[in-house]
Amino acid sequence: MNKLDESLLANLPLFAKLDRAQIRDILDLATTRRFDAGATVFEEGEAAEHFYLLLDGYIRVVRLTPAGEQIIALHIPSGHLFGIAAALGHTTYPATSVTAAECLCLSWPMRHLNGFLQSYTGFSDGVYKTVGTRVADMNNRILELATQQVEQRVANTLLRLINQTGRKTDDGIEIDFPITRQDISEMTGSTLHTISRLLSAWEREGTIKSTRKKIVVTDPHKLVLHSS
Amino acid sequence: MNKLDESLLANLPLFAKLDRAQIRDILDLATTRRFDAGATVFEEGEAAEHFYLLLDGYIRVVRLTPAGEQIIALHIPSGHLFGIAAALGHTTYPATSVTAAECLCLSWPMRHLNGFLQSYTGFSDGVYKTVGTRVADMNNRILELATQQVEQRVANTLLRLINQTGRKTDDGIEIDFPITRQDISEMTGSTLHTISRLLSAWEREGTIKSTRKKIVVTDPHKLVLHSS
DNA sequence: CGTGCTCTTGAGTGAAATCAACACATGTGG
DNA sequence: CCACATGTGTTGATTTCACTCAAGAGCACG
DSSP states (O other): OOOOOTHHHHTSGGGTTOOHHHHHHHHHTOEEEEEOTTOEEEOTTSBOOEEEEEEESOEEEEEEOTTSOEEEEEEEOTTOEESOGGGGTOSBOSSEEEESSOEEEEEEETHHHHHHHHHSTTHHHHHHHHHHHHHHHHHHHHHHHHHOOHHHHHHHHHHHHHHHHEEEOSSSEEESSOOOHHHHHHHHTOOHHHHHHHHHHHHHTTSEEEETTEEEESOHHHHHHHTO | OOOOOTHHHHTSGGGTTOOHHHHHHHHHTOEEEEEOTTOEEEOTTSBOOEEEEEEESOEEEEEEOTTSOEEEEEEEOTTOEESOGGGGTOSBOSSEEEESSOEEEEEEETHHHHHHHHHSTTHHHHHHHHHHHHHHHHHHHHHHHHHOOHHHHHHHHHHHHHHHHEEEOSSSEEESSOOOHHHHHHHHTSOHHHHHHHHHHHHHTTSEEEETTEEEESOHHHHHHHTO
């Protein structure tokens, strides 16, 4: 087994306050795992036996309704932890994690989580700050779902996506992973038909450019106008 | 200033693992505050300078949209902490807290929160477990809002209310604080008109009894049928 | 080169919002 | 004590947004 390089973690805010030796200790407990696009990392309801750090790729956190409908709770970009609900007292995973693109992860047995939280300065703060950000996101999501029309929700969702996972291109800002109309409908509580119509309209007015599984926002300002 | 009685806290799960002396220390740092029904404890965006324990009454956590619409994020029953978002790295309150009935609270300056979390066994676990429960609730809320019809969301909301804050009466289970059609519409992302029609229909079929600001669920099972 | 995803677009439908009017309860101040 | 304002709740009529149903076109991959 190859030793992992310490620079993998040293640049992440989460580990910024740790010294080389501490990072070494943490890395020596980690397992590296690679996942193809579309692979399931863990499923809702499973015993939460590992927690993960996403080194590269994107993770989609999804939930299923009893009726079998799926909704996407959030996307996790590289550098962030996931599967850490045990820090909030859960013993099973509260949602399913699927890869939105090819992913590279580190994983640790869950029993180390409390140790890390207590032993490493800044780690606990970082973890709970991550949780705080996600909770704030969820709250905004609820506010949107409860009060806004589909058009506004989709505009807000796209704006969030380009802010969190946007990549600059010649034409504008591109969402960094493959994303379908169906995916967006599962993020906004809508249908792929309605999303298709909306994106077609926005393409016509020059707000976005879109091809198969790819969306480039060419005029974010126009999107902001649609978002409220 | 009256000394607060230790039994106030000793029976709460949050403080179960603490001895008398520790509870005494905590109480000596606390301030008691009483609020009339409808009073605002703190507002979204304010610097988070205190955290609270609700001894008696009910707290409504609400958020405002830029457009001025209001939605109710959750209700907090007595015995629970609120205003603890600082534990997730927030420096301002992420939502407004309003009393749904007359309330009695203890409050502490926020600078003690980290001390409590670190010093008292079980307190940290309890706090994060509370957070975990609320996050799980929010997740379910999102799933409901994204996939269910108004009727199902209202049924689920009533079921949650009677589970969390229900009080047994001769007729059935009553929601323990005054609640209007408008309130329920703000919990479900609907309108008071639709809620009124729904509750009228359910009253006609014998599922609930309702008068001004009061709802008694007489047949929870029928409500379950409406909930999915 | 067909088979399965992904995406588009039109037509019809329905759930719930909006608009509108009124009834009733509660509390306030003259 | 009454008059009035305010808050709450009901119910009907109308409208609209977005879902459902339906069909087909384009692309990608084995």
